[in-house]
Amino acid sequence: MASTLVKPIQFGKLMLRLPTTAAFGIQQQQRMTLRTARPLLFKSSKPTQLFGDEVPNPPTVPQPAANRIKGSYHWMNERAVSIISVPILATAFIYGAHPINDMLMGIVLPLHLHMGFQQVLLDYFEQRRWPVVGRVFKYALVTVTGLAMFGAWRINTTDVGLTSYFSRMWNANKKKNIDDSQ
Template sequence: MASTLIKPIKFGKFMLRSPTTERFGIQQQQRMTLRTARPLLFKSSLPTQLFGDEVPNPSTVPQPSANRIKGSYHWMNERAVSIISVPILATAFIYGAHPINDMLMGIVLPLHVHMGFQQVLLDYFEQRRWPVLGRVFKYSLAVVTGLAMFGAWRINTTDVGLTSYFSRMWNANKNKKNISNNQ
């Protein structure tokens, strides 16, 4: 039964057997070769929109203005903060604690984390779709970043500094074992 639906079509010196001969005429099939594939061969029978809203019209989507803090410069700012953090961390590992390096770490590392989380919030909680929740997360991120910078400043000015502080935290378990073995 299936063999009666498939009729051979001759394209030049090639013989093609196709079930589409019942749907299209011979002349139309000759125009639809692999060399010049037509969209007619690939039309979907599914509805065009399955889930969610339609794609918005580009003219109705608000375009952000370019400025030095947001918009077109944010990639450059993120790369600069990432590149600056490499020598600061390398200096802390090589030379140990130094007040200027600790202060720079207290500024650059929270700023780097802030920029990373800001991109997550922009991707998943955009202002257009989540107006209240996006604003709450944006301001809470700014508050947490400010508190982290204040905490780093307090550790640097009233305590041993960030490098020594992290060194103590890193070696706390080793020191605890040494103290328990000596007793």
């Protein structure tokens, strides 16, 4: 004995209410679902194995030791340097030149650039494929970063400081145009 039901059927954003019998409603619902096999129809005598025997069990996988410079902490260090650079740059824009802020900027900005370029070198010049070129670029990056930090230190200690230096560079063309027009 089939009773007549009003079953809501959804087509996209439309909701249709069609009078159906109970059996027809179940068939309609089955047609609208994904076409997958029911798990009850298939019985297996042995437990399911998703991967073959070549995949080792987690306790047997050797875990590398945590290293503060490479690998496990590298991503966290990159994010910390990125977050630290925001208030340092904001302080330079808001308050202007200050020796402590200039010194922090001379450390954090080259370090931030070093970490970014290091990831580029790791992605495009991996050790397996480019053993010599990758090593040369890695040492060149360390050298350039050291020179950038030394240059920032020299500007901060013997010249006007990084904030004033960049401010003068930014406004140099404007002053030149003013001098030329007079």
